[in-house]
Amino acid sequence: MVIVGNPVMHHIVLGLDPTPLGQAPFPLATDGAVLTRATDLQVDAAHAEAYLLPCIAGHVGADTAAAILAEGPHRSGATQLLVDVGTNAEIVLGNEHGLYAASSPTGPAFEGAQIAAGQRATTGAIERVRIDRDTLEPRVRIIGSDHWSDEEGFASDAERLAVTGICGSGIIEVVGELYLAGVIATDGTIRGESAERTTRVVPHGRTFAYRLHELADGDDIVVTQDDVRAIQLAKAALRAGVDLLVERAAINDDDIATVRLAGAFGAHIDPLYAKVLGLVPDVPVDRIRSVGNSAGAGAVRALLSASQRREVEKAVAGVTKVETAVEPRFQELFVDAMGFPHTTAPSPNLATETALPATPVGAESARRTRRSRRSRNDPPHG
Numbered sequence: 001m002v003i004v005g006n007p008v009m010h011h012i013v014l015g016l017d018p019t020p021l022g023q024a025p026f027p028l029a030t031d032g033a034v035l036t037r038a039t040d041l042q043v044d045a046a047h048a049e050a051y052l053l054p055c056i057a058g059h060v061g062a063d064t065a066a067a068i069l070a071e072g073p074h075r076s077g078a079t080q081l082l083v084d085v086g087t088n089a090e091i092v093l094g095n096e097h098g099l100y101a102a103s104s105p106t107g108p109a110f111e112g113a114q115i116a117a118g119q120r121a122t123t124g125a126i127e128r129v130r131i132d133r134d135t136l137e138p139r140v141r142i143i144g145s146d147h148w149s150d151e152e153g154f155a156s157d158a159e160r161l162a163v164t165g166i167c168g169s170g171i172i173e174v175v176g177e178l179y180l181a182g183v184i185a186t187d188g189t190i191r192g193e194s195a196e197r198t199t200r201v202v203p204h205g206r207t208f209a210y211r212l213h214e215l216a217d218g219d220d221i222v223v224t225q226d227d228v229r230a231i232q233l234a235k236a237a238l239r240a241g242v243d244l245l246v247e248r249a250a251i252n253d254d255d256i257a258t259v260r261l262a263g264a265f266g267a268h269i270d271p272l273y274a275k276v277l278g279l280v281p282d283v284p285v286d287r288i289r290s291v292g293n294s295a296g297a298g299a300v301r302a303l304l305s306a307s308q309r310r311e312v313e314k315a316v317a318g319v320t321k322v323e324t325a326v327e328p329r330f331q332e333l334f335v336d337a338m339g340f341p342h343t344t345a346p347s348p349n350l351a352t353e354t355a356l357p358a359t360p361v362g363a364e365s366a367r368r369t370r371r372s373r374r375s376r377n378d379p380p381h382g
Contacts, residue, residue, distance in 0.1 A: 001038055001045070002303040003052045004295050006061040006088070010052060013041060024326050026058025033313050053302060053312055057321040059103035064090040066298025067262050068319075069312040071291060074099055078257035079249075081242065083280065084294070085110060085266040089238040092319075093245040093256075099315070100248050102322040104241030109230040110168045110265055117212075117221040119165035121268065124158075126166040126213060126221065131177040133355070136198040138174075138212055143167070149213070159216065166212070166221060169268040174223055175231050176276035178210060179340045182357040186339045188232045190225050232338050235277050239337035241324050242281065247333075248322055253281035253345075262294040275350050278341035282349045 003013060007028060011018040014036075016029040031054055038048040053062035053069075064084060073080035073094055082092040089104045112118035112125075119125050121143060128141035130148075140149045145157035166174065178184040183194045183201060190208040194201040200211045207225035214220055246253065259280050261269050271288035274280050280288060301308040324330045336344045350356065 001043070001048055001050050002299045003041075003050060004062040004066040004299045006063060007055045007058055008061075010055055010062050014052065021058050024323075026323065026325070028055050028058060031055055031057075031316075033309065051302065051309065053299070053309075054316045056101050056316055056319050057103070057323065059088060059323075059325075060090050060101050060321065063295035064092065064101065065312055065316045066296070066302065067294035068092055068099070068298070068315055069301050069308060070294040070298035071260055071262070074315040074318075076257075079251060079255050081256050081259045081280065082294070083238070083242070083259070083261055083266065084263040085238065085261060085269065085279075086263055087111065089241060091238075091241045091245055093242070093249055098249075099319045100245045100322055101319045102241045102245055102324050104237045104324055106234040106237045107230070109171070109234040112165070112167050112171065114230045115166070115171055115227045116224045117165040118171065118227075119167055121167040121169070121265075124161035124163050126163065126170040126174075127268070129170055129174040129177050129212070131174075131181045131183075133181050136181055136183065136194065136200050138177075138200070140170070140213055163213065163215060163221075166223075168265050169270070171227070171231060172269060172273050172277060172279075174210075174212060175228055175340075176273040178223065178228075179276060180354060180357060183210060184228060184340065186343070188228050188338065188340065190228060231277070232340075235279050236334050236337040239278055239280070239342070240330050240333035243333045243337065244322060244324060244327060244330055246281070247329070248320070253283060256281060256283050257287065259283055259288040260291045260294070261288065262291050264293065266290055267292040272353060275347070276341055276354065278337060278339070278345075282341070282345065282347045284349050285353050 007021055008018045011029055020027050033054045034052040036050050038045040038050045041050050053065045055061045056064055067084060071082050074096055076095050079095045084090040087108050089106045092099055092101045094100055108114055112120055123144040125143050126140045127143050130139045142163055144161045147154040147157055184190055192208050201208055204224055209222045209224045211220045211222050267290045271285050341347050
């Protein structure tokens with residue numbers, strides 16, 4: 001049997017103390033592959049061996065090693081960006097000449113937590129959103145239904161499935177759509193003046209909110225300013241980790257040949273909206289694809305092939321680990337990544353893939369000022 005998981009789960013399965021993983025320098029008790037008897041892990045399989053893939057770093061585990069084995073950046077001359085989006089985003093960048101890996105603390109917002117109407121991706125959750133650019137009226141789709149909310153059949157599906165909230169992919173899309181429609185500014189503020197265009201934008205305490213969907217009981221599913229901030233913090237952490245690895249690898253975003261979004265959540269992210277929010281660099285959208293459960297696919301490879309086990313051990317041994325928690329540069333990149341799609345980086349490819357909102361007067365000069373300041377303070381690549 002083959003087991004993969006994050007470093008804490010990996011250590012607990014092996015009976016190792018995971019406590020040191022909670023503070024710098026986040027040391028692993030073991031960073032090598034482990035081969036043991038299944039019975040040693042309290043698995044009732046008297047004649048089976050258990051193989052645990054190696055962990056990479058204190059926050060980058062054997063599941064990421066398995067994803068590397070499945071997606072094969074170390075087997076390609078082209079540079080690949082592999083991102084497993086979750087409460088922690090594991091990020092791998094590189095090619096056959098070298099790999100860099102890091103973990104970014106994205107938090108649970110992408111999984112529906114810390115969101116006013118957020119929920120897990122279960123039947124009845126809103127998973128897709130489109131907003132008319134002129135009327136600001138929304139259309140939604142829910143898990144378990146093939147109909148959009150303005151199509152015949154949706155009402156009966158919604159009643160049967162009991163719509164109660166919005167899941168992670170829906171959160172990504174509604175925030176992206178609100179930005180593209182001009183309701184959300186580049187800095188993430190829900191524009192109060194949008195209330196003059198639609199009754200969907202309503203006061204919410206000292207800020208504003210967007211009424212996304214009316215429920216059968218008369219309540220509304222709303223997107224609040226706090227929801228937008230939670231998504232900003234999550235996406236900025238992820239993007240800062242990516243940008244940090246790009247700097248360490250001494251490459252440009254244009255050098256990234258492919259972006260692969262892994263994991264249960266990554267499999268449901270629309271690549272275009274990943275770019276609109278700035279989750280990933282501005283590579284052409286056709287270079288971005290969801291690859292699903294890469295960790296599981298890598299575990300299967302390791303289960304079936306001794307040569308694949310040797311391959312992943314060699315690949316992991318050569319990974320350059322970047323610990324975002326102790327990198328001062330990470331904080332600078334995090335601040336730059338707070339804006340939609342990004343505070344300082346231009347988005348020429350995205351501008352050809354969708355209609356971006358007009359830039360408010362003064363915003364572009366502010367971006368140039370921040371970009372100039374950052375370039376003066378940037379450390380050399382290394």
